[in-house]
Amino acid sequence: MRASLLASLLFAAGSLAAQTPAKPLTRMLFVFDASNSMNAFWGDKPKINTARELLLRSLSELQGRTDIELALRLYGHQTPIEPGKQDCNDTRLEVPFGGDAIPAMRKVLESVRCVGTTPIARSLEKAGGDFPEGKGVRNIIILITDGIEACDEDPCAVSRALQAKGIVLKPFVIGVGIEEGQQYSLRCVGNYYDASSPELFAHVLDVVVAQALNTTTCQVDLLTSAGKPLETDVAMTFTDQRTGQVQHQFEHTLNERGLPDTLTIDPVLTYRLMVHTIPPVVQENIKLTPGAHTVIKVPAGQGQLELKLGSGMADPHGVQCLVRKAGEAATLHVQRVNSTDRYLVGTYDLEVLTLPRMRVPGVRIEQGATNTVHIPQEGVLNVQAGAPGHGALFVVRGTEREWVADLDPRDAQDQFRLLPGAYEVVYRSANARRTEYSILKPVTVESGRSVTLTF
Numbered sequence: 001m002r003a004s005l006l007a008s009l010l011f012a013a014g015s016l017a018a019q020t021p022a023k024p025l026t027r028m029l030f031v032f033d034a035s036n037s038m039n040a041f042w043g044d045k046p047k048i049n050t051a052r053e054l055l056l057r058s059l060s061e062l063q064g065r066t067d068i069e070l071a072l073r074l075y076g077h078q079t080p081i082e083p084g085k086q087d088c089n090d091t092r093l094e095v096p097f098g099g100d101a102i103p104a105m106r107k108v109l110e111s112v113r114c115v116g117t118t119p120i121a122r123s124l125e126k127a128g129g130d131f132p133e134g135k136g137v138r139n140i141i142i143l144i145t146d147g148i149e150a151c152d153e154d155p156c157a158v159s160r161a162l163q164a165k166g167i168v169l170k171p172f173v174i175g176v177g178i179e180e181g182q183q184y185s186l187r188c189v190g191n192y193y194d195a196s197s198p199e200l201f202a203h204v205l206d207v208v209v210a211q212a213l214n215t216t217t218c219q220v221d222l223l224t225s226a227g228k229p230l231e232t233d234v235a236m237t238f239t240d241q242r243t244g245q246v247q248h249q250f251e252h253t254l255n256e257r258g259l260p261d262t263l264t265i266d267p268v269l270t271y272r273l274m275v276h277t278i279p280p281v282v283q284e285n286i287k288l289t290p291g292a293h294t295v296i297k298v299p300a301g302q303g304q305l306e307l308k309l310g311s312g313m314a315d316p317h318g319v320q321c322l323v324r325k326a327g328e329a330a331t332l333h334v335q336r337v338n339s340t341d342r343y344l345v346g347t348y349d350l351e352v353l354t355l356p357r358m359r360v361p362g363v364r365i366e367q368g369a370t371n372t373v374h375i376p377q378e379g380v381l382n383v384q385a386g387a388p389g390h391g392a393l394f395v396v397r398g399t400e401r402e403w404v405a406d407l408d409p410r411d412a413q414d415q416f417r418l419l420p421g422a423y424e425v426v427y428r429s430a431n432a433r434r435t436e437y438s439i440l441k442p443v444t445v446e447s448g449r450s451v452t453l454t455f
Contacts (some may be wrong), residue, residue, distance in 0.1 A: 024067075024136050024137060024138055025067055025068075025069065025134075025136070025137045025138070026067060026068050026069070026137070026138045026140060026212065026213055027068075027069045027070075027071070027097055027131055027132075027137055027138070027139050027140065028068065028069070028070050028071070028140045028141075028142060028209075028212055028213075029070075029071045029072075029073060029097075029127055029130055029131065029139075029140070029141050029142070030055070030070070030071070030072050030073070030105075030142050030144065031073045031075070031123050031124065031127055031141055031142070031143045031144070031145075032051075032055075032072060032073070032074050032075075032109070032144050033051075033075065033076060033118065033144055033145040033146055033147065033176070034048065034074045034075060034076050034077035034112050034113075034114045034116075035075065035076025035077075035114060035115075035116055035117055035118045035146075035147060035150075036076065036080075036081055036114055036115055036116060036117070037114075037118070037146055037147050038051070038076075038114040038146055038176075039114050040146075042176070042177050042197075042198060043197070043198045045198075047146055047176055047177065048112070048114050050198045050201065051144060051176055051201065052109045052110070052112075054198070054201060054202050054205055055109070055144070055205065056102075056105070056106055056109060058205050058206060058209050059102050059105065060102065062102070062209070062213075063100075063102055067213075068213065069097045069098065069101070070095075070097070070101040070102065070105065071093065071095055071096050071097045071101060071130055072093075072094050072095040072101070072104075072105045072108060072109070073091065073092065073093045073094065073123060073126070073127055073130060074091070074092060074094050074108070074112060075090055075091035075092075075116070075118070075119055075120070075122075075123040076090055076091075076114065076115070076116035076117055076118055076119070077090070077092075077112050077113060077114060077115060077116060078090045078092065078115075078116060079115070079116045079117075080115040080116060081115070081116055081117055086116070086117035086150065086151070087116055087117060087119075088117065088119045088122055088150075088151035088153075089119070089122060090116040090117060090119060091119055091122055091123040091126055093126070093127075093130050094108045095108055096130065097130070097131070097132055098132075117150045117151065118145065118147045118148070118149065118150040118151075119149075119150065119151045119153070120143070120145060120148070120149045120150075120153075120155040120189075121149055121151065121153035121154055121155040121157075121158045122151060122153060123143075124141070124143070124155055124158045124159055124162065124171075124189075125158050127141055127162075127168075128162045128165075128167045128168070131167065131168070138169060138266065138268075139167060139168040139169065140168065140169055140171070140172070140212045140268070141162075141168050141171040141172070141190070142171070142172045142174065142208060142209075142212060143171055143172065143173045143174070143189065143190070144174045144176060145173070145174075145175065145176065145178075145186070146175070146176035146177055146178060147178065147182075148178070148182045148185045148186060149185065155185075155186070155189050156185075156188035156189050159171055159188070159189045159190055160242070160243070163240070163242060163243050163245075164243045164245070166245065169266070169268045169269060170190050170191055170240075170242060170268055170269055170270070171189055171190030171191070172190055172191050172193065172208045172211070172212060173186050173187075173189050173190050173191065173192045173193065174193050174195055174201070174204055174205065174208060175192065175193070175194050175195060176195055176201060177195070177196060177197075178194070191208075191211075191268070193207070193208060210290055211267060211268065211290040212268065214267065214290045216264070216265065216266075216267045216288050216289065216290050216292060216293070216294070217262050217263065217264055217265070217293045217294070218262075218263050218265050218288055218293065218294040218295070218296055219259075219260040219261065219262055219263065219293070219294075219295055219296070220236060220252060220260055220263070220273070220275070220296045220298060221260050221295055221296065221297045221298065222234060222252060222260070222275065222298050222300040223297055223298065223299050223300060223301065224300075224301045224302075224367055224368070225301035225345050225367040226301075226367070229259070229260055229297075230254075230258075231252075231300045231301065231302055232252050232253060232254045232260070233251065233252060233253070234251070234252045234275055234276060234277055234300070235249065235250070235251055235252070235275075235276040236248075236249070236250045236251075236252055236273060236274070236275050236276065237249050237273070237274045237276070238250075238265070238271045238272070238273055239271065239272045239274070240269050240270070240271070240272075241269070241270040241271055241272045241284065241285055241286075242269075242270065244272075247266070247269065247271070248263075248265065250263065252275070262293075265288055267287075267288040267289065267290040270285055270286065270287050271285075271286040271287075271288075272284050272285075272286070273286055273296065273298070275298050275300055277300050277302060277342070277343075277344050278323070278332055278333045278341065278342065278343045278344065279325065279332050279343075279344060281298055281299065281300055281344070283296065283298060300344065301344065301345040301367045302342045302343060302344055302345065302365075302367070302368075303342070303343065303345055303365040303366045303367055303368060303369045303370065303371065304340050304341065304342055304343070304365070304369070304370040304371070305323070305335065305340065305341055305342075305343055305348070305363065305365060305370075305371055305373065306339075306340040306370050306371070306372040306373070307321055307335055307336070307337045307338065307339060307340075307350075307352075307373055307375060308337075308338065308372055308373070308374050308375065309337050309338050309374075309375050309376075309377055310374065310375065310376050310377035310447055310448075318336055318337065318338075319336070319337040319352065319353060319354055319375070319378075320334050320335065320336055320337065320352075320353050321334070321335045321336070321337060321350055321351065321352045321353065321375075322334055322350070322351040322352075322353065323335055323343070323348055323349075323350060324348060324349045324350075324351070325346065325347075325348060325349070326346070326347040326348055326349050326361070326362060327349070328349075332348075337352065337375055340370065343365045344365070345365055345366060345367050346364075346365055347362055347363065347364050347365070348363045348365065349361045349362070349363070350363055350373065352375055354375070354378060354417075354418075354419050355378075355404055355405060355416060355417060355418050355419070356395050356402060356404045356418075356419060358375065358376075358419060360373055376419055376420050376447050377420075377447040377448045378417045378418055378419060378420075378447070378448075379417070379418055379419075379420055379445040379446050379447055379448060379449050379450065379451065380415060380416070380417055380418075380445075380449070380450040380451070381393075381415070381416045381417075381418050381423065381443060381445050381450075381451055381452075381453065382413070382414070382415050382450065382451070382452040382453070383407060383413065383414040383415070383416070383425060383427075383452075383453050383455070384412065384413050384452060384453070384454045384455070385412045385413070385427060385429070385454075385455040386412065386429070386455065387412055387429050387430065387431060388408075388409055388410055388411055388412050388429075388430050389407070389409065389412075389427055389428050389429040389430045389431075389432070389455075390406075390407065390409050390427075390428050390430065391406070391407035391425060391426050391427035391428060392404075392405070392406050392407065392425070392426055393405045393406075393407070393416060393423060393424075393425050394423060394424045394425075394426070395418075395421055395422070395423055396421070396422040396423060396424060396442070401424065404416075404418070404423070407425075407427065409430065418445045419445070420445055420446050420447045421444075421445060422442065422443075422444055423442070423443050423444070423445060424440060424441065424442050424443070425440070425441055425443065425453055426438055426439070426440045427439050427440075427441075427455045439455055441453055441455070
C-alpha cells in the first residue's frame, strides 16, 4: 500500500513532466536525528530502526533518477551525553552530494549509534554549506527528528536565514512521535508533518519526498464581475509568502481555447500573488497540491477609461491625468490624455493636469465597458508687456477668482496653455514702485485658438 502510494505520486509527477519543460535538478539533504532519544521504542522497535528502514525503502524507489542528488547529515551520533554535559557541535555531513549516494547512505544509517544530544539549529546552519553552488537547482532540506532543539539555539531563525539568502527552499520537517506540546517549536522551521506512529511516518515520508521532487501546475482565473475567467493580459508576481522574495513573474494569457494558460510552479512554497491591475489585487497564503492542478481564482473585473481631448491644436508635451480611488488621496495611476487604460470595476476621481486643473469626481468604471471622459482642447494665451514685471493669472468662476499661475518677472512675454474660459491678468511693471500702478485686464480663452493680451 505504502509503495503504491509513492509510486502513484511519482507517476503523476512523471506524467506532468511529459507535458511541461524538463525539471531542474533537485538536491535533497536529509538531516537525520541520531540522538540518544532515537533508541526509545516506537511500536515494537526502536525509533532509529523504524525510521532507517522506511527512509531507505523510500530512497530505493528513487534509484537511477538523473534529476535528483541526495546527501545525508546526521546529528547526535558522535559524542555520548554525560551528566551536565552535551556536545552541541555533534553534527556532521556523512554523505555529500554527488554520484549515487544511496548505497553510502544505507551503509552509514545501518552502522550509526544514537548516543548524543539534539543540536537542530547548529545542524541546519551547517547544512547551508552542504549544497554545492549552482544556478537553476532546487535545494531541499528534509529534517527528520524525534525531539526539539536541546542547545538553546533558534532553529527557526536559522531556517529563515537560509531561505532569505536563497540557499534552500522552505524545509520539510517530519516529527517522529513528538508530543503535541513540543511540535509548535518546529512548525516555524518549515512545512511540518506529524508522524505519530510508524504507519503514519511511512505515509508522511512518501508525501514529503514526492512533494520535494515534484513541480506541479496551476492556472490563475482572473474573474469578471460575473465570475467568468475572461480577464487577461495582466502582469502577475508570485512571491514567497515567508521571505518576500520574488519567485515568478508572468503576463497572464488565455490559450487558444480561450482558457487561462497553465503554469508550472514549485509546490514547496506558500505564495503571495499580486495581480497588477489598477489598483492591484493581492491574494495571500496560496498553497499548491503536488502532482495536481490547482486553480487560483482572483476577482479582477475590469472596464476601460478613455480620456479624449477635443479637436484643435494638440499640446506637444501631452496632458496627463491623475487617477485616484473615489474619496482617497493616494494616486493609483497617471494616464495620458488621448489614451485608454483598464481599471478594476469601481468609482474613481480624476485630476487632469491642465491649467487650471480639471477635476472630474465620481467616474464609474463598469465591467467590460468603456467610460469616455472628454477634456476640452486648450487654447493659448500670450501675455506681452512693455517691460518685465510682476503679475498673476486668475480664472474667473462667477464672483470668485482662482489663482492659476504667476507671470515670469524676468521676461516681458509669457505664454500659457489654458482650458477655455474667462480669465484675468494683473500686472505691474518692475519699474513701477507703487501698488496702485497695477493693471488688471480680462481675457477669454477659446479651445484651439490663440489670444494675445498686451500691457
